[in-house]
Amino acid sequence: MELDSLYQQVILDHYKRPLHKGLSKNSGVQVHHINPSCGDEVTVKVSVNDGVVAEVTWDGVGCSISQASVSMMSDLVTGLGIKEANVILDEFTALMQSKGTSAGDPEILDDAVAFAGVSKYPARIKCALLGWMAFKDASVQAQAQ
Amino acid sequence: MSNSSSPLDTAVIRRDFPIFTRTVRDGKKLVYLDSGATSQKPESVISAEANFYRMHNAAVHRGAHQLAEEATEAYEGARESVAKFLRATVDEIIFTKSATESLNLLAYAFSSGDSLNRFQIKRGDRIVVTEMEHHANLIPWQQLAKRTGAELVWFEVTPEGRLDLSKISELINSDTRIVALTHQSNVLGTINPLEQIVARAHEVGAVVVLDACQSAPHKAIDVEKLGVDFLTFSGHKALGPTGIGVLWGRSELLEDLPPFLFGGSMIENVSMLDATWAPSPRRFEAGVPNMAQAVGLASALEYLTNVGLEKISAHELLLTEQLLAGLANIEEAKVFGPESTVDRGGTVSFTVGAIHPHDLGQYLDSQGIAVRTGHHCAWPLTRKFGITATTRASFYLYNDASEVDALLAGIAGAQEYFKDK
Numbered sequence: 302m303e304l305d306s307l308y309q310q311v312i313l314d315h316y317k318r319p320l321h322k323g324l325s326k327n328s329g330v331q332v333h334h335i336n337p338s339c340g341d342e343v344t345v346k347v348s349v350n351d352g353v354v355a356e357v358t359w360d361g362v363g364c365s366i367s368q369a370s371v372s373m374m375s376d377l378v379t380g381l382g383i384k385e386a387n388v389i390l391d392e393f394t395a396l397m398q399s400k401g402t403s404a405g406d407p408e409i410l411d412d413a414v415a416f417a418g419v420s421k422y423p424a425r426i427k428c429a430l431l432g433w434m435a436f437k438d439a440s441v442q443a444q445a446q
Numbered sequence: 447m448s449n450s451s452s453p454l455d456t457a458v459i460r461r462d463f464p465i466f467t468r469t470v471r472d473g474k475k476l477v478y479l480d481s482g483a484t485s486q487k488p489e490s491v492i493s494a495e496a497n498f499y500r501m502h503n504a505a506v507h508r509g510a511h512q513l514a515e516e517a518t519e520a521y522e523g524a525r526e527s528v529a530k531f532l533r534a535t536v537d538e539i540i541f542t543k544s545a546t547e548s549l550n551l552l553a554y555a556f557s558s559g560d561s562l563n564r565f566q567i568k569r570g571d572r573i574v575v576t577e578m579e580h581h582a583n584l585i586p587w588q589q590l591a592k593r594t595g596a597e598l599v600w601f602e603v604t605p606e607g608r609l610d611l612s613k614i615s616e617l618i619n620s621d622t623r624i625v626a627l628t629h630q631s632n633v634l635g636t637i638n639p640l641e642q643i644v645a646r647a648h649e650v651g652a653v654v655v656l657d658a659c660q661s662a663p664h665k666a667i668d669v670e671k672l673g674v675d676f677l678t679f680s681g682h683k684a685l686g687p688t689g690i691g692v693l694w695g696r697s698e699l700l701e702d703l704p705p706f707l708f709g710g711s712m713i714e715n716v717s718m719l720d721a722t723w724a725p726s727p728r729r730f731e732a733g734v735p736n737m738a739q740a741v742g743l744a745s746a747l748e749y750l751t752n753v754g755l756e757k758i759s760a761h762e763l764l765l766t767e768q769l770l771a772g773l774a775n776i777e778e779a780k781v782f783g784p785e786s787t788v789d790r791g792g793t794v795s796f797t798v799g800a801i802h803p804h805d806l807g808q809y810l811d812s813q814g815i816a817v818r819t820g821h822h823c824a825w826p827l828t829r830k831f832g833i834t835a836t837t838r839a840s841f842y843l844y845n846d847a848s849e850v851d852a853l854l855a856g857i858a859g860a861q862e863y864f865k866d867k
C-alpha cells in the first residue's frame with residue numbers, strides 16, 4: 302500500500318530499536334528542539350574533536366518518523382568530519398524538500414534514503430528533520446567553542 | 447452498527463456539502479472527523495459569500511450609493527442573525543476576524559484604556575483560567591497578567607477530565623477581576639459547569655469570559671441563561687467561512703469597554719491630537735470589516751437553526767456514545783476525557799497503545815479518515831496527562847454511524863499495521 306512508502310521497514314526498526322539513545326555523560330553541546338505543531342521533542346548532544354563528530358547521543362519523544370530519523374542521523378554522522386556530516390545533512394534536507402521527486406543518493410545517505418517517501422507527506426517533513434536540525438544547531442555551537 | 451434513533455437524516459444533509467462529492471487518497475470515501483478544527487461548508491454558505499462579492503460588494507457604512515446601502519444592509523442583517531442565534535440584542539454583537547481576535551480584543555481592552563477605565567487590570571488583581579483552555583483562551587490572559595503585574599491562577603483538571611471545583615472559593619477570591627474559561631473542551635469534550643463558576647465570579651465582582659468555539663456550533667446558546675458577561679465563537683467551526691468571529695458582550699459592559707484596534711469606522715470625532723469613540727459595536731470594528739464572511743456566517747447559522755441545534759447535539763451524542771463504547775472494547779485504547787456522555791460534547795481524544803498519534807493519524811488518513819493529532823493547541827493540558835499528543839475525532843451534523851465504524855475499523859487496521867513491523 303501507499304503507506305508503505307512512508308513506513309519503510311528500516312524506519313520502523315530504528316523506531317523500535319533506536320541507536321545512540323540516552324544522553325552521554327561526556328562533555329558536548331546539548332540542544333533541545335521541539336516541533337511546536339505536534340509537541341514532539343528531541344534532545345541531541347554532540348561532541349566535536351578536531352573537526353570530527355566524536356559522539357552524538359539523544360533522547361526524545363515523538364512519532365516513528367521523528368524518532369527513527371534522529372536515530373539514523375546519530376549513527377550516520379558519528380565519526381565523520383563536520384564537513385562530511387554537513388554534506389549528508391544538506392542531501393537529507395534536499396531530499397525532504399523534493400516533494401517525492403527524488404529517491405535520494407544512497408552513496409551519501411545510506412539507509413536514510415528510506416525517508417524519501419516522507420517528502421510526499423508535507424505534514425511529516427518537519428518530523429523527519431527535527432533531529433537533523435538539532436544536530437545542525439549543536440554542531441555549529443560545538444565548533445564555535 | 448447504526449443509530450436508527452438519530453433525529454437527523456445525515457444522507458440528506460451530506461448532499462448540501464459539496465466536499466463530500468470528492469474522494470481522498472486514491473478514491474477513498476472522505477470520513478471527515480475533524481470538525482473541531484474546522485467544519486465543512488454547505489453550498490448555501492459558499493453561495494451566500496460568493497453572491498455578496500458578485501452582486502452587493504461595497505464598503506459598508508460609507509459611500510452614498512446603492513451598493514453601499516445593500517452591503518450595509520447585508521452586513522447589519524448578519525449581525526441581527528447572530529444576535530438571534532445567541533438570544534442577544536443586536537448592539538451586543540461585535541464581528542471580529544476570529545475567536546482568537548475576540549479574546550485578544552478583550553485582553554487588550556482590559557489594559558489599554560486610561561486609568562479611569564473600570565476594566566483596567568493592575569498589579570494585585572487576579573485572572574482565573576482553567577488548565578483545559580485552548581491556547582487562544584490562555585495566552586492572551588497570561589500575557590495580560592505579565593503586562594499588568596496581575597496574578598494568573600487556574601482551575602486544575604481531574605484525571606476524568608473535569609474541572610476540579612473543590613477550591614473554587616480560594617481560586618476566585620475578592621481580587622479576581624476576570625474568569626475566562628471554555629464552555630466545552632476542544633480536547634476532552636467536557637462541558638464545564640458554568641452555573642457555580644458564574645455565581646462565584648459575580649459574587650466577587652469579576653466578569654466571566656466564555657470561549658464557546660466548541661459549543662455554539664453544536665448546541666443552542668442563550669447568553670442570558672448562561673449568565674456570562676462575554677462570549678466568543680468562530681464562524682468557520684459553525685459551517686461559516688474563515689475570517690469571521692463573534693464577540694458578544696453585555697451592553698452595559700461594552701458601553702465602557704475601551705477599543706482595541708484603532709482606525710476608520712470606530713470613531714465619533716477626530717482631531718490631529720485626539721479622538722473619541724463610536725458606540726458599540728462599531729467602536730470595536732475598525733477598518734472595512736469582513737463583510738462577505740459575515741454574510742456567509744449568517745447563512746451558516748440559518749442552516750444550523752433550520753436543522754435544529756437540539757437535534758444536532760442529540761445526533762452527535764449518539765455518535766460519541768458509539769465511539770466511546772467501541773474504544774472501550776479496544777484493550778489498548780485510552781480515552782482522555784469523560785467516558786460517559788454526561789455533560790459532554792462530540793469530541794473524543796484517545797491514544798492506542800504505543801502507536802504514536804501521528805502514526806495512527808497517518809494510517810487513518812490512508813483509509814480516508816481525517817482526524818486531528820497532536821496537542822490540539824492545549825499543550826498544558828496534554829502535559830498534565832503526561833503525554834505528548836492524542837488522536838482526536840470530532841463530530842458534526844454530517845457524520846454518521848458508519849463513519850464511527852470506519853474509525854474503529856481503522857484503529858484495528860493501524861494496530862495490525864504497526865504490530866509486527
